[in-house]
Amino acid sequence: MEQMSKLPTHVSIIMDGNGRWAKRLGKDRLEGHKEGVESVRACIELCVELKIKYLSIFAFSTENWGRPTSEIEGLWALMLKALRAELKTLMKNDVRLLFLGDISQLREELRAEIEHCKGETAQNKGTTLIVMLNYSGKWDIVQAANRFIKENPGKQLTPEEMDKYLVTAQIPEPDLLIRTSGEQRISNYMLWQSAYTEFYFTETLWPDFRKNEFRLALDAFSHRERRYGKV
């Protein structure tokens, strides 16, 4: 297949449209999130099959705290359940798990599970799944700048230094950023890291975004010409 020749190293996804998916079917919003977890599973599977090195997903933004408590609690419960249920499969598929964002604000039970999954999968060498949790691009830039100033008094901040202080320091910048559900904006996601990222927007709602939809995005990426400001 032609797309195999130019695959991204890092694909990032803003998973959007769970609520609308549920509403269309007259279901509770949480049913949309539940179905969304199935899409996460499908996308990991495809990354493993195609040997895509990094997949990051925007699971909870710092702005999402503005949602009803019942939805937020439902999301934590869903994540906890998914992590517990999927760890074995992730191990079998050699997937390493990372969580980036301000984890300190999450409830203890979830934080413990996150640490457990991180530890168990730390030595895996296949795809790295990065769950962006309680994350926002502005928050990331500010925490990086503050840490830099604290650790390097009197020194000038450079773009190279900035890269080292962002929570994404250990992973490459995304080559491809997918957003589902027809919204065409970045919504305070990886603002610094997406300077040269290719964007792919689709009308498909996240719960309907499965392997075939993902392949379409990868195929579109394979036809993009990236010039990085050069000719």
Ligand code: FPP
């Ligand atoms: C956006 O849809 C979706 C979210 C804010 C949450 C997505 C989270 C998951 C699918 C769970 C992640 C799972 C793991 C295993 C880490 P929306 O609610 O904004 O949809 P809407 O715009 O239609 O209302």
